[in-house]
Amino acid sequence: MISVTEFFQNYNPVKRVVFHLCFWFVVLGMQFIGYQRIDPDNSWLLFCKDIFSLLSIFYVTAYIIIPRWFIQGKFLLCLLWLVIIYAWWSVLTYYGALLTVNFLSPDERLKGYLLFMIDKGILGAFRISSITDYLLDFIFLVAFPLTVKIVQSFMSVRNMKVNLELKNAELELNNVQLELAFLKHQINPHFLLNTLYSIYVLVSDKDDRGERSMMRLSGMMVYLLHESNQPQIELSREFQLIRDYIELERLRYNESLQINLNLETDDEYCTLVPLIFFPFVENAFKHGPRTSASNAWVTIDISVRDNILYMHISNAYRELPKPQNYIGGLGIQNVRKRLELYYPDRHTFKTSSEAGIYCAELIVELLEKGGKNQYNK
Known part of the structure; x- marks a missing residue:
């Protein structure tokens, strides 16, 4: 059986696409199953909202924020980014709830949750009385994908440092070999x-x-x-x-x-x-x-x-x-x-x-x- 290390060696575009597709199949599959248990007929709009918000948050964070801010230690900017994506997700959640209530027929359990969101307004995620509920949903949505990406980024940086150290060692060895070859053969x-x-x-x-x-x-x-x-x-x-x-x-x-x-x-x-x-x-x-x-x-x-x-x-x-x-x-x-x-x-x-x-x-x-x-x- 191929190991994780062997898989990520020569990590080419084809492997990247296959890995991302498998990754999102698992993550979004879990979200889909969760919504199906609540209301299988009227939760698809919320599921689409989660797909759009999660993918936009993940790829901007993974390929812009993490390498440019997080890896370089700009943690204040990272905190600001957390506030921005939290606000972005909450706005999408508000309009997703509004559209579901107005154009679909959610059951009583789902409708109660949606009316709670609508009642708190577009800035409900920042209200003291409801911030806990919003935060739990937000963390549940983004924590796993972003944690995987952060760990992978740290591993990549570590591997780059190891490769650089190996390259430096190879360079020093080449210098010694060059001196010996020069003295012996030149x-x-x-x-x-x-x-x-x-x-x-x-x-x-x-x-x-x-x-x-x-x-x-x-x-x-x-x-x-x-x-x-x-x-x-x-x-x-x-x-x-x-x-x-x-x-x-x-x-x-x-x-x-x-x-x-x-x-x-x-x-x-x-x-x-x-x-x-x-x-x-x-x-x-x-x-x-x-x-x-x-x-x-x-x-x-x-x-x-x-x-x-x-x-x-x-x-x-x-x-x-x-x-x-x-x-x-x-x-x-x-x-x-x-x-x-x-x-x-x-x-x-x-x-x-x-x-x-x-x-x-x-x-x-x-x-x-x-x-x-x-x-x-």
Whole structure:
């Protein structure tokens, strides 16, 4: 037998309609049986009045008042709304009683109740002498449906909070995985060994570039180990990481590699999630000049205008057969996940590979100044 939890998973419009129909069949069925016991031939008008008043009260309360006022703690407005719907129900009850007495032939038991309502007038629900009778009828009518909706709303809010906490936990796990993947697969031993050797040669020749290159490598490692775990970081720091990396790659390729670099921003204090586009830069070198020695080139164009980040990275490449059980693309997979978590529905990413040219394009809508990211700590 399907559980309640399983039923409400993937709660789609069809399930919603079926659930509402079943719910109202039970609630209104109870009302109908009650009126049938009083006067089966002349109570239908009052039953129609209850249907109209209950449905109007329920759906306005369920989809406007509860989410906008009750869940947000605006209880004074909720009390005002209770007075309004109580008055609305009492007016409908008065006219329902008036029409039933004038146009139908209710039995003595029902007629006595209706005459009591008519005698108290259109504002009888607010008279001290009769408010108890009115309140009992009103509570009997609306208490059960509204209580079910309030409980369901609280459960939905609780589930949303749980899902958000799970999403945050998944995000933190992804950050750790990204750091590990970056250190293991991006800044790999081969790159470090060649870079250190190039720096050693420069230092031995007393070339000033040796000291500068050592500082660049040191800055990259400090960034990766200590700064990249922040929720947001300034774009200028990401740009510096790319510049340092590219200058170190220049040591390895000398003049054999053509590098076209363009990093621009109209806001030097713009912030974004760390290490979003750096894996694409590293891939451009890893799968470009390292596999295509002839006609090797890399183009990196990253800019931010009006809080929109545009990235276009391309390189010459040559398709090589992969070894058996090859596992690759971990850095890019992590970036995709982080984009979905940090910038849902606010980014587009695509890659293309044609005629010996590999291209990666990314557009991200960043936050306005002072804006808050739901994942910021």
